[in-house]
Amino acid sequence: MKSKSFQGRLAVVTGAGSGIGRALVLNLARQGCKVAACDIQSQAVKETVGLAGGGREVRAYIFDVADREAFFRHAEVIKSDFGQPANLIINNAGVGLGASVREMRWEDFEWLMGINFWGVCYGTQAFLPQLIESGDGHVVNVSSIYGMISGPLTSAYNAAKFGVRGYTESLRIEMRAEGLPVEVSCVHPGGIRTNIAKTSRLATSAGLAQADFSKWFERITLTSPDKAAAIIIDGIRHNRPRILVGPDAHTIDLMQRTLGIRYQWVAGALLNPLMYGKSRKVATAAPPPAQAAPPVSAEPATKAARRREVKAAKAVAGRAGAKPKSAA
Numbered sequence: 001m002k003s004k005s006f007q008g009r010l011a012v013v014t015g016a017g018s019g020i021g022r023a024l025v026l027n028l029a030r031q032g033c034k035v036a037a038c039d040i041q042s043q044a045v046k047e048t049v050g051l052a053g054g055g056r057e058v059r060a061y062i063f064d065v066a067d068r069e070a071f072f073r074h075a076e077v078i079k080s081d082f083g084q085p086a087n088l089i090i091n092n093a094g095v096g097l098g099a100s101v102r103e104m105r106w107e108d109f110e111w112l113m114g115i116n117f118w119g120v121c122y123g124t125q126a127f128l129p130q131l132i133e134s135g136d137g138h139v140v141n142v143s144s145i146y147g148m149i150s151g152p153l154t155s156a157y158n159a160a161k162f163g164v165r166g167y168t169e170s171l172r173i174e175m176r177a178e179g180l181p182v183e184v185s186c187v188h189p190g191g192i193r194t195n196i197a198k199t200s201r202l203a204t205s206a207g208l209a210q211a212d213f214s215k216w217f218e219r220i221t222l223t224s225p226d227k228a229a230a231i232i233i234d235g236i237r238h239n240r241p242r243i244l245v246g247p248d249a250h251t252i253d254l255m256q257r258t259l260g261i262r263y264q265w266v267a268g269a270l271l272n273p274l275m276y277g278k279s280r281k282v283a284t285a286a287p288p289p290a291q292a293a294p295p296v297s298a299e300p301a302t303k304a305a306r307r308r309e310v311k312a313a314k315a316v317a318g319r320a321g322a323k324p325k326s327a328a
Ligand SMILES: NC(=O)c1ccc[n+]([C@@H]2O[C@H](COP(=O)([O-])OP(=O)(O)OC[C@H]3O[C@@H](n4cnc5c(N)ncnc54)[C@H](O)[C@@H]3O)[C@@H](O)[C@H]2O)c1
Pocket: 014, 015, 016, 017, 018, 019, 020, 021, 038, 039, 040, 041, 044, 063, 064, 065, 066, 092, 093, 094, 095, 115, 142, 143, 144, 145, 146, 188, 189, 190, 191, 192, 193, 194, 195, 196, 197, 199, 221
């Protein structure tokens, strides 16, 4: 935002019921910012609003960010409730999924993409007209350090977070090219001590027990949600295109830029023993039935394979000067 002060501005924060989102709401409210705190969990977001002092300036909204219509509806409701267009949208809501590509169920993959990728796009596009109208807008999309490097068992999370980064960086270039009054920042947190590990979905055959995963996550996280919120808000104030959160995020960013694609060797060496744990034993097990190819592609694939077979047979027969039986 052009303005260095949040006083009297209107911010919309998703995933406001816990972790980074809750800390952002409390920090912004302390600075006199009006906040629409959004979450899918009604009790949790009402608690956040209570902690912020509530009243007319900080209000709770309950909807699923993966529901495009609901997001666009809420954009109108929020504008009308506060009587002004939003200046700031922080697309922060997110979930985790631990599953190898081999074993990942489509429903889990789509669940994660709905929230972590599409939810960010819906929030951006639902509020963009208001941000432009405000004359002083800012889009803040929360990716991850996993939007810069990949790890084992996090393909869906990586896909969503790399996607958020690409989408957000493109938006920033567009806003500048079109001379529109909207700043854009992409946030890349390292490990932050929040509830995300506890609510992550883990494929049972990955060998990662929920309790072990949460314990491991607590051990490796270096930054509190309050500190993360302070870094993000400082980044917004300075219109930073990329906001790295935590010392681990800075180290990983440097490693990726220094090593290039060879970062994968380091990431594998460090993360494989932690992420796989006992699962090395199940790595050769047959994938669960949900992994089977969707039936719609079965028929065309068979026909295409048949056409290739016929073509190959014709070519061979042509070379041998004989008519192939299969071409009849
Ligand atoms: N904690 C970390 O180490 C870390 C690291 C990198 C990036 N991030 C990202 O930071 C963001 C915030 O995560 P967090 O760590 O504070 O997690 P968290 O679990 O503490 O909070 C996430 C919030 O999002 C809400 N939410 C989940 N699904 C939703 C939906 N469909 N619609 C609306 N709200 C929904 C949850 O109810 C919860 O209140 C996420 O995008 C996450 O991917 C977190």
